[in-house]
Amino acid sequence: MARQSVHIVGASLAGLRAAETLRRSGFEGPVVLIGDEPHRPYDRPPLSKQFLAGDWERDRLALSPEDRFSALELEVRLGVQASGFDLQTRTLRTSAGDETVDGLLIATGARCRSLPGSEHMAGVHVLRSLDDAETLRAELAAGPRRVVVVGAGFIGAEVAATCRGRGIEVSMIEALSAPLARVLGEEMGAVSAEVHREQGVDLRCGVGVDGLDADSNGRVCAVRLSDGSTIDADVVVVGIGVVPNTEWLVGSGLELDDGVVCDSTLSAGPGVVAAGDVARWPNQRFGETMRVEHWDNAVEQGVYAARRLLADDDAELEPFSPVPWFWSDQYQIKIQMAGRIRADDQMEIVTGSVEERRFAALYGRAGRLVGVLGFNRPRHVMHYKTLIHDGASFDEALAASL
Amino acid sequence: MKVVVDFDLCESNAICMQIAPDVFEVRDDDFLYVLNENPDEGDRARMEECVQRCPKQAITIED
């Protein structure tokens, strides 16, 4: 039976791209877009980059210009939170009342993990939403003596870079032996560490945070580390990963396991699909069940999941099996990565050099090309991404000239 | 339909080129070139996909 209506929960990247795809595919029924933030869909990557730097204002963050957004003719419900769903009765519970839904697209993304015990301490921040970014930006503008970034993942690293760009002293704490060691391997992790230190970041690796100290006003003033040292801090930014927003689906009848569990076509149940940071699915290309927290994945999944919802539940669809790809901008370096890199993969630099901070590195496993990392080599990364997609061997990739 | 790229935003990651190599090309000099600024009306869906997928929001369609 043809789809009558679609409810999209989560009014951000995946949800918006899904709505656009429904309309572009000719779907004319009601499309309801529900989001708990008060803002129209906006782009998150600039929040740690241009917006935090003070170079961009919020009007530059819209994911769709106003006229195009209205042309989609969505029923937009902002500031409304979904609190429950029942697969049997197809009841969606929201802070604005219950409704019965036909097609449901889950795109509730993820939220930041917080440092236990620091949730309500003044001066301690996470960075996920526009509101987070505005608060943090105001703190940076007030001229803190030192910002301590906890976690040297991509968000932490970008915040550190942006703070340095604003001339602020930064310490960054990383539990691993090097930033991103688990994602890029030890060798490239060490390169990343070098970059931060060159830029004047006081980077401490292999240590954990024991706790935060507050002054008499309840505002953070120091970070205590597991090696016994203490760093004075006016502002602390916690970047220790995210957790998918699935609590509202507990008891819904959908399977949850660090995300909404989907099949290889992003279907989570009859007439229910998931997309973006919240979705976990078997990516057959890599023989691995994954949940991906990248911008491009949210777009591709939003597009795919919308099409999935318009097809019959038992329709045979090409499985969703992309080569994950993402970027991160730190200092003057544009990092891009494609594929699935593991710390113990074979690694070889094929273009440029680490010293000039401009290179492409290939990662191989069991004779296959599985990943590529580029520093200021966007074109090369895309080329090798295609080779990964085509199932090239590691030797073929090394021999390919560009 | 007119396709416009904001070259201040574009970072030459060639996402658009993967979707529409006949319209967008990132060359050896690492710059993006728009090969056809006025794609046919029938190509709108594909151009909209390029707009959606551009991570830097650098592509716009002017009617």
Ligand SMILES: Cc1cc2nc3c(=O)[nH]c(=O)nc-3n(C[C@H](O)[C@H](O)[C@H](O)COP(=O)(O)OP(=O)(O)OC[C@H]3O[C@@H](n4cnc5c(N)ncnc54)[C@H](O)[C@@H]3O)c2cc1C
């Ligand atoms: C600061 C920052 C910088 C980033 N930089 C990069 C980058 O450089 N490169 C890259 O590839 N990726 C980057 N990302 C990641 C990228 O932005 C995410 O992968 C993307 O936003 C995921 O989109 P989504 O729609 O799945 O989820 P989200 O963007 O998380 O959106 C989910 C939405 O659903 C809402 N919601 C949650 N629960 C409910 C509920 N119960 N009811 C109603 N609404 C709900 C949330 O409030 C949110 O608005 C960055 C992310 C951040 C935060």
Ligand code: SF4
């Ligand atoms: S997708 Fe966007 S950023 Fe990438 S090359 Fe095309 S226009 Fe430039």
